[in-house]
Structure formats: structure tokens, C-alpha cells
Amino acid sequence: MPEVDPWGEVETGSYAEKMEKFGIDPITDIEHRMPDNLLVRRGIIFGHRDMDRFLEELENGGEVAMITGIQPSGLFHMGHKLVVDQILMYQDMGAQLTITAADVEAYNTRGISLEKGRELVAEQYLKNYVALGLELDETDFYFQSQAGNDHLSRAARFGRYVTQNEMEATYGSGEPKKMSSAQIQYADILRPQFPENGGPKPTVVPVGLEQDPHIRLAREVARKFRDHDFTKPVSTYNKFMRGLTGGKMSSSQPKSYISLTDSVEEAKQKIDDAKTGGQDSLEEHRRKGGDVSEDMVFELLAYHLVEDDAELERIRREYESGEMLSSELKEIAKSRIEEFLVEHQRKREEAEPAVQQVLDEHG
Amino acid sequence: MPEVDPWGEVETGSYAEKMEKFGIDPITDIEHRMPDNLLVRRGIIFGHRDMDRFLEELENGGEVAMITGIQPSGLFHMGHKLVVDQILMYQDMGAQLTITAADVEAYNTRGISLEKGRELVAEQYLKNYVALGLELDETDFYFQSQAGNDHLSRAARFGRYVTQNEMEATYGSGEPKKMSSAQIQYADILRPQFPENGGPKPTVVPVGLEQDPHIRLAREVARKFRDHDFTKPVSTYNKFMRGLTGGKMSSSQPKSYISLTDSVEEAKQKIDDAKTGGQDSLEEHRRKGGDVSEDMVFELLAYHLVEDDAELERIRREYESGEMLSSELKEIAKSRIEEFLVEHQRKREEAEPAVQQVLDEHG
Structure with missing residues (x-):
């Protein structure tokens, strides 16, 4: 092989x-x-x-x-x-x-x-x-x-x-x-x-x-x-990117990815269900902090949703120190994905005529 | 294999x-x-x-x-x-x-x-x-x-x-x-x-x-x-068809084949040099007759130069009986190949414009 x-x-x-x-x-x-x-x-x-x-x-x-x-x-x-x-x-x-x-x-x-x-x-x-x-x-x-x-x-x-x-x-x-x-x-x-x-x-x-x-x-x-x-x-x-549930992102596992045609509600639910690097208890999280390398929500932010390096670094620092909880990290991701999807899906509809035209030319 | x-x-x-x-x-x-x-x-x-x-x-x-x-x-x-x-x-x-x-x-x-x-x-x-x-x-x-x-x-x-x-x-x-x-x-x-x-x-x-x-x-x-x-x-x-020299007809052995652009002289020479089914001596040939199955000149006649079955059969009979000699068989083939090549090469020249037109269309 x-x-x-x-x-x-x-x-x-x-x-x-x-x-x-x-x-x-x-x-x-x-x-x-x-x-x-x-x-x-x-x-x-x-x-x-x-x-x-x-x-x-x-x-x-x-x-x-x-x-x-x-x-x-x-x-x-x-x-x-x-x-x-x-x-x-x-x-x-x-x-x-x-x-x-x-x-x-x-x-x-x-x-x-x-x-x-x-x-x-x-x-x-x-x-x-x-x-x-x-x-x-x-x-x-x-x-x-x-x-x-x-x-x-x-x-x-x-x-x-x-x-x-x-x-x-x-x-x-x-x-x-x-x-x-x-x-x-x-x-x-x-x-x-x-x-x-x-x-x-x-x-x-x-x-x-x-x-x-x-x-x-x-x-x-x-x-x-x-x-x-x-x-x-x-x-x-x-x-x-890894899948939201950890492991690989796979078309056969809808919970492992957010599709660009998912509804905002579906996307938010998937983020809620995602694998995080947070600790098991609040107390332990405050003490040890989150592990960004094992946090699929952080990965989503880093790959797609936070353009500004300083902002991403601030989020990482707060999460690793235990100051920010997994639930708070998810709130950031949910807010960003909503913003992204609403805007994207509007543009996607606008794209239809251009795509149709190209398809017609390549009949 | x-x-x-x-x-x-x-x-x-x-x-x-x-x-x-x-x-x-x-x-x-x-x-x-x-x-x-x-x-x-x-x-x-x-x-x-x-x-x-x-x-x-x-x-x-x-x-x-x-x-x-x-x-x-x-x-x-x-x-x-x-x-x-x-x-x-x-x-x-x-x-x-x-x-x-x-x-x-x-x-x-x-x-x-x-x-x-x-x-x-x-x-x-x-x-x-x-x-x-x-x-x-x-x-x-x-x-x-x-x-x-x-x-x-x-x-x-x-x-x-x-x-x-x-x-x-x-x-x-x-x-x-x-x-x-x-x-x-x-x-x-x-x-x-x-x-x-x-x-x-x-x-x-x-x-x-x-x-x-x-x-x-x-x-x-x-x-x-x-x-x-x-x-x-x-x-x-x-x-x-087998090659004129016996064995297979091969592009790498010019004496094994007659090309449709060979001159009449070249073609006749190749027939003269061809492998025959005739016997070693005149006396033996008259007695045993020729072997058409091993005669490349007869094969050339059968595949290409004698259209009429009765005529081919007559040639075969005379050759196998020993009445016809290899040299006589070759004379028939040389005469026929001359007739064919002269006519073909004339038609080949006439074909040039039609071929050129098709090539132009498939440029």
C-alpha cells in the first residue's frame, strides 16, 4: 500500500x-x-x-x-x-x-x-x-x-x-x-x-x-x-479540519460538519454537541483551563470564524487559563456562525444566475 | 502471457x-x-x-x-x-x-x-x-x-x-x-x-x-x-498471408512482401526470389509435382491475383501434377502483379486530391 x-x-x-x-x-x-x-x-x-x-x-x-x-x-x-x-x-x-x-x-x-x-x-x-x-x-x-x-x-x-x-x-x-x-x-x-x-x-x-x-x-x-x-x-x-465530534470530518456523519446550507439552528446545535477541550467540572476547568488542541470549536474559530490574530490569541489565552468556559467559547462560535451563514446564504441565492449561466455554456 | x-x-x-x-x-x-x-x-x-x-x-x-x-x-x-x-x-x-x-x-x-x-x-x-x-x-x-x-x-x-x-x-x-x-x-x-x-x-x-x-x-x-x-x-x-520468403510477412524484411508502391521490376524480382513448393530438379518436379501449400507464389495468386476459382483450380492442378513448373507459376504471378501495380499506381495518383481534402478537413 x-x-x-x-x-x-x-x-x-x-x-x-x-x-x-x-x-x-x-x-x-x-x-x-x-x-x-x-x-x-x-x-x-x-x-x-x-x-x-x-x-x-x-x-x-x-x-x-x-x-x-x-x-x-x-x-x-x-x-x-x-x-x-x-x-x-x-x-x-x-x-x-x-x-x-x-x-x-x-x-x-x-x-x-x-x-x-x-x-x-x-x-x-x-x-x-x-x-x-x-x-x-x-x-x-x-x-x-x-x-x-x-x-x-x-x-x-x-x-x-x-x-x-x-x-x-x-x-x-x-x-x-x-x-x-x-x-x-x-x-x-x-x-x-x-x-x-x-x-x-x-x-x-x-x-x-x-x-x-x-x-x-x-x-x-x-x-x-x-x-x-x-x-x-x-x-x-x-x-x-477535524470533525466537530472529534476524529475526521466525514460526509457520512452530519454531526461532524457544518454544511454551508445548514440552517442557523442546525449549525448551533452541532456546535453545542461538539467535542471540546474543556474539563469535566467547572471547578477543574477553572483550575486547569481548556485544551485548545483538543477543542473542535476553537478549531472552527481558528480556521474560519476569527480573522483577527489578536482576537484569536485573546480567546485562546482566556480559554487556556480557565477564565473562559467551553459554553462561552461555544457562544462565540454560535454567534459567528449565525452571522456567517445568514450572509452566506443570502449571497448564495444571488449567485444562482451566474452559476446557471456557466452551466448553460457548458451544456 | x-x-x-x-x-x-x-x-x-x-x-x-x-x-x-x-x-x-x-x-x-x-x-x-x-x-x-x-x-x-x-x-x-x-x-x-x-x-x-x-x-x-x-x-x-x-x-x-x-x-x-x-x-x-x-x-x-x-x-x-x-x-x-x-x-x-x-x-x-x-x-x-x-x-x-x-x-x-x-x-x-x-x-x-x-x-x-x-x-x-x-x-x-x-x-x-x-x-x-x-x-x-x-x-x-x-x-x-x-x-x-x-x-x-x-x-x-x-x-x-x-x-x-x-x-x-x-x-x-x-x-x-x-x-x-x-x-x-x-x-x-x-x-x-x-x-x-x-x-x-x-x-x-x-x-x-x-x-x-x-x-x-x-x-x-x-x-x-x-x-x-x-x-x-x-x-x-x-x-x-505468409511472407514471400516463407515465414511471416514483416515490414522489417522487404523481400518478404510486395509493397503497393514497389516498382514493377522490384516486385518481379521479389517473386523470382520467393520460396516455392517446387522440387529441386526438373525431373523430380515432373514426377512428384509442386506443393501449393508451401508455395508463396501460389499464395499470392490465391489471396490477390486470381479472382476466378476455376482458373485458380486449373493452375493448382497443373502445378501439383508437375505439368506446370515453378518458373511458369512465377511468370503468371509476375504478369499479374505488373498488371495490378501499373493500374493501382495510376489510381493511387488520382486518389491524391481526395485524400488531401479529407486530411484538410481533419486538420
Whole structure:
């Protein structure tokens, strides 16, 4: 079995160990050249490959690009929002944006029909993306099943540059359905560099560690393909939020996540039911204080709901000292999530026409 | 290793044994319903899968189709002509014709660039096809690399319906470059049945036994694919001509074949140098007679140069009785090949504009 499996469960173990093993550099090396973004400041984006090359091109006024994929599965939740926050960061940096809806991959590896995939992408992803600030009309958005003749023909020819051994060592499997999907992913990753899209340019793919196998082989393909030039894609790696109930956030466990279409009441209830780092009794909490590293409510604040570092630090200090109780921490989170959801759901409705238009164009 | 390898050497061993093992029916079962064609009469087409279904549809006035592929390799020779003779038979029967130029497969499995593949397809194949009688403007001709978004997207999704075990058992390999090529081949084979091409219809693929693995898995894909309906493709199987020097006809051995662009002098010289079934001395030949089964010149006559059965039978009788000498048999073949090549090469020149037009349309 490979270390990490992009089609399997998220179980990335020790980040530092994996970074060392895979040859991923720490984000701290280049943090000062990155935007002032909480994902960077708080180490949620923790590593990269060749991001210095991306930043150098950007600093020299050259063209850079970002590509990410939508894997249509279930409800869009606060864990997924991390991806969008990264897209928005690259949008602000001026990168050309490419977003692929991985409907062929969903079809092959999870048996989701193209129609169902399409519906999920529109309802659960695009509407939320636009509501969160994505400028869809400035984005090269497409479904893999409609990526175009040249895209899909290149994907098929990329097979020449990857051996069965590499595939099996990297993915732990050589199933045709995975190989086809993987080859289309390499084409997705390299798409901003296609000749018709302006040729070679540093292109960042923001991913979780479990997607690194795709990055590694896409870099190999970029190096070996001779029909036209590619520069090796760049990547950044983000940590995952844990689920509200502790352990991993999972679509199959609705109490583990807050969906962006949950009602305010549902969301508040989930926060009330969340795992905290508070002590068992009031007296013990006052004496020992809360443990933020085991507090899923604090994690929600840190990842999404408290932008200001000083404010987050104040909350942490008060909670760790025992001055603030878990119930008080939850009140903060409930108030913030209400504010966020009300605003977001209003914007989500406003996003409908823009999304519909894009879908019509990609019929 | 699999019994036969569509990417490997042609070594089909005993036809009868393989037919039994693979479940291929003898052509003799349906011969009376087939056209009066020397390929059928002489058992060059020796087997089939489901050809009765194709004939029934045709007899009922329904639509039927034929698909075949061009594998760009070297010079086009008399062995390749067997494929064209079959295309022409199906053209006469009224089948819709589809011809794919397998440039992606040549790229992936033999490292031939798309440009080189394109050049070979035009010069060595299409011009000869048209000169031999193919109505190119009535044919759905395309390069795999330009098969279109829907074609290539289906090919990628066919991966869902074939397992790694099946691939390895069938092809003896699960290399990505072969898997990608194979999946595009399934789409090629099913193309006449795409909804945009009129939906399910009996579609025959005339092949050699070594291509049967593709047929078997394309039939599996046709059965399992649920996005739209396919009927299982039909196939016929042809024997291969042996090389003029005995053994197999091989592009790497120019003396083993007569190319359709060879000069008349070259062709005659190759016939003079061919392996015959004649006896060592005149006296012995007159006494024992020639052995047509080991006579490559007789094979050339039987496969290509003598249309009339009675005439071929007369030649056989005279040769086997010792009345006709090898040198006389060769004189017949040289005279016929001259007649054929002169006429063919004239038609080949006339074919140039039509081929150029099709290439321009598939730029």
C-alpha cells in the first residue's frame, strides 16, 4: 500500500514525517513572500513544492496560474471551504484560475453518474464558491467529461510517460478506472500550460497531502512530455479540519460538519454537541483551563470564524487559563456562525444566475 | 502471457484450436449468406462472432456498420491489402463505414509522433485505400487524437467497466499506455453505435486473431455500459498471408512482401526470389509435382491475383501434377502483379486530391 491514497480515507499521520519523506518543503521558508492570509499565518497551509518559483515569476510580473478540482460528493461543508479560501487567495494574487469538475473521476471511482455529478457541482460547489467570492467569469471552469478533444487526447497520450510500476507504487492500484482518471487529472493540472492557454507558466495546485501522488506523477509527465513544453507544476499542502465530534470530518456523519446550507439552528446545535477541550467540572476547568488542541470549536474559530490574530490569541489565552468556559467559547462560535451563514446564504441565492449561466455554456 | 497479444508478434498457431478456445464460430456456418467473395470462398476469412446477427439485420433491411483501424507502421503491402478487400466487401454490402487512424495507439505503444503517424496514414494507407476502391467521402474517417470530446470522454469512462485483472489476463500487461490505447479502441469499435451516430446496430470488426482481445473486452464494455445502449460488436477473423520468403510477412524484411508502391521490376524480382513448393530438379518436379501449400507464389495468386476459382483450380492442378513448373507459376504471378501495380499506381495518383481534402478537413 502507498503511504497516502488519493481515493481513500484521509489519514495523513505526522505531517513533518511525510514532508521529509516526500520532499515537501515547509511553508515557513517562503512565508514572508506569501500574502497575509490566516491560512498561511496559522500554518494551515504548511508545505509546498517549488512555490518559490511561482512567487519569483509573480514578483517579476510574469504570468502564474492556479488549478483546483471539484470532486462532487455530498454536502459542501466548512472543511471544503478551506479549498475556496485558497482559491480566493490566489485570485487576489492575480493568478489565472482554472477549476475542473472531476465528473469523470467521480463516475469511474465512485459510480456517480455524470448527471448527478453535474447537479452536485452546481448546487453544492459552484453556488458556494461564487457566494464566497470566486469570480466565475474570470475562471476557466469545465467538466472533465467536456474538457475538449485536445485535453482528453493529451490525457490518453500521457499514459506513455507513466509505467504500471510507478502507478502501482504511487496509488497502490493499477485499476483502469483509476488510471484513466489519474491521466485526466494530469491534463487538468497542466491545462493552464497548454499552448492554447499561453504555454509554460508556474501553476500551483493547492491540495491536501493525500493528493500528493497526483502531483508527483503530473510533475513527471510535465518533465517527460515532448509534444510541447511544460514546467513542473507547483503545489501547496493544507491541513484538514477535524470533525466537530472529534476524529475526521466525514460526509457520512452530519454531526461532524457544518454544511454551508445548514440552517442557523442546525449549525448551533452541532456546535453545542461538539467535542471540546474543556474539563469535566467547572471547578477543574477553572483550575486547569481548556485544551485548545483538543477543542473542535476553537478549531472552527481558528480556521474560519476569527480573522483577527489578536482576537484569536485573546480567546485562546482566556480559554487556556480557565477564565473562559467551553459554553462561552461555544457562544462565540454560535454567534459567528449565525452571522456567517445568514450572509452566506443570502449571497448564495444571488449567485444562482451566474452559476446557471456557466452551466448553460457548458451544456 | 495471454494466448495472443495484439501489440506483439503475429503467431496464431492452430486456427481451429484457438477458435474452439476463444468461442469463435467457423465461417462455414454462415458462408451461404455471405457475399460471393474470394476471401470467404477460399476460407481466408475463417471465423466470426455473431456474424449471423449482422446478416439478419441486413436481410431485414436494417442498418449495419463496419469499423476498422489503420495502425500506421511502415510500407503498405499485399498483406495489408487483405484488410481493404474486406472493407470493400462490407462497402458493397451497404454497411456504414468507419475507419480510425490509430495515431494515439501508435504514439503510446510504438513511440510514433502524431505528425509521423499522420504522414504514414495519408501516404501509405489512405491513398492506397482510395485507389483500391474505398469511397472515402462516404466513410467516417478520423484520427484517434481528433476523435472528438465525446469519443475520448467515453473512452476514459470505459475504464470503469474493465478490471486490472481482466486487462492483464487479456493483454498480459497493465501498462497505462496500453490501457489508454485499448480504451480508445473500445470507443472506436462502438463509435458507429454512439447515439449521435444512430444508436445500437450490428457492427462488424474484421480482424486477425491477434486482435481478438480487443473484441472480447469491447463486447464486455458494450454489455456493461449504462449511459446509453450498445449491442455487442460482431467480428470476423482472417488468416494472414505468409511472407514471400516463407515465414511471416514483416515490414522489417522487404523481400518478404510486395509493397503497393514497389516498382514493377522490384516486385518481379521479389517473386523470382520467393520460396516455392517446387522440387529441386526438373525431373523430380515432373514426377512428384509442386506443393501449393508451401508455395508463396501460389499464395499470392490465391489471396490477390486470381479472382476466378476455376482458373485458380486449373493452375493448382497443373502445378501439383508437375505439368506446370515453378518458373511458369512465377511468370503468371509476375504478369499479374505488373498488371495490378501499373493500374493501382495510376489510381493511387488520382486518389491524391481526395485524400488531401479529407486530411484538410481533419486538420
